[in-house]
Amino acid sequence: MPPSPFPFLLSSPRWALLLGAIALAGCSAFAPADDAPVSRRIASLLPADALLIGEQHDAPAHHLIEREAVQALVERGRLAALALEMAEEGNSTGYLDRTASESQVRTALSWDDKAWPWSDYGPAVMAAVQAGVPVVGANLPREHMKDAMADVSLDAQLGDAARAAQQDAVRAGHCNLLPESQIVPMTRIQIARDRAMAQAIVKARVPGKTVLLLSGSGHTTKALGVPQHLPTDLRVRTVQLQAGAAGERSAAFDSVWQTPALPEKDYCESLRRSS
Template sequence: MPPRPSRASRFLAPLVAAALLAGCAALSAEAPVARRVAALLPADALLLGEQHDAPEHHALERETVQALAERGQLAALALEMAEEGRSSARLPATATDAQVQTALGWNDKAWPWTRYGPTVMTAVRAGVPVVGANLPRARMKDAMADVSLDVQLNGEAYAAQQEAVREGHCKLLPESQIGPMTRIQVGRDRAMAQALVKARQPGKTVVLIAGAGHVTKVLGVPQHLPTDVSVKTVHLQAGGPSEDDTDAYDATWRTPALPPVDYCAGVLRRTS
């Protein structure tokens, strides 16, 4: 799973504040999803940054996919939850859930189908391809050793990504592993960007569903897109505002707060 959003990212907000579309961000949280989506278009890619365990986020994702599909504007649905190279493109719109899971190489333990299946099947039923976008596990070892990934972000952004890795691993990683693990995160973002470029179609929008940390303008997937690809990013935030609610997105769609969970508590107990 990707690391949780880091406090370090808030220091990068001034880098993108001037680029924000105030009108998009100002839409009421009660506005219909179709209207919120329309306010962000046109765009070659629409990136939805979720909290993986927030049910309301999965509902918003499904409604976004449905709204674009109904308008004939959905080029593809790309997923962090499936590896690059996987696709439902050869399946008919009548394919079963099981057939789609097989085509995508779905890992139900990591990504429960009960959460993501309704959104995925909305695209399939509309005859729209669903594509894996994440860096394949088989290539992660190579990414860890790929020093060229160290210069894909500017110095400040790369330092923030390193801090996100530290916090995402509960500050238990030895410092010698921070560089290699950061390269994996950068490699994953670059793979997702490449998947978006491959899937785009003129006049339509590719939707990417990924963790919120992957879709920030200053650290994530947008950093790796060609300049001729227009992109809009949405932070799906449970609760808030909070210190991690930066201005690194074109819009923030807030949902009810979830009970606080200390994800590191169990890890620390096992290592003590």
């Protein structure tokens, strides 16, 4: 679970707008239309050793797409593993049979339903389990976050420009309400989480197949997120799921898939009230 009590903030429209401003990489040359079947859109991104899909956590349409993405890779015989921001590293369904119940799967992943509603992610998770594909936790364990905040070596994991952009993203993701003294430590947590997810992908890698990571879109941006921590010999593709139009499409991803806009919501209101 993210260190903030507002885990949606780093995948909110505020974060998406910031990503557009700091985009540093090029888009995919071939991008099927937004109304193309998910299986076709997935096919356009293959071959890939790792496919990173970045969601807005509270967008129902994104969870449907994630379920279809799992199924598309399963049908092609390409899914090596399903890695999740929504479960901590060290948790895995690898020892379970494909007939395992949802209760068994949730136990295997130490699932936190308050942080990540099972009704949102269960369909994608169970599609992988029922196909005999391991589902692995990829997020940094909560008990490691305090150490990450003090780990100065994490500052060197990004270049100066990217680290500054990540710090701006942390500010925006917390509605510009964090004390400035907390920006560097909280940025280190974000970097540590990205690195943990990258390590989970590397561990799950199978030649000729694809590891699928589901996470918030802030983790999938090529300039700042998980791709920065992956070996250069991995073929990595990134997708941003975008709820509604947000101006020009971000070049921080290989592909941007637009979904219907959500009702307007002030994501910072409750945080302002409690500050």
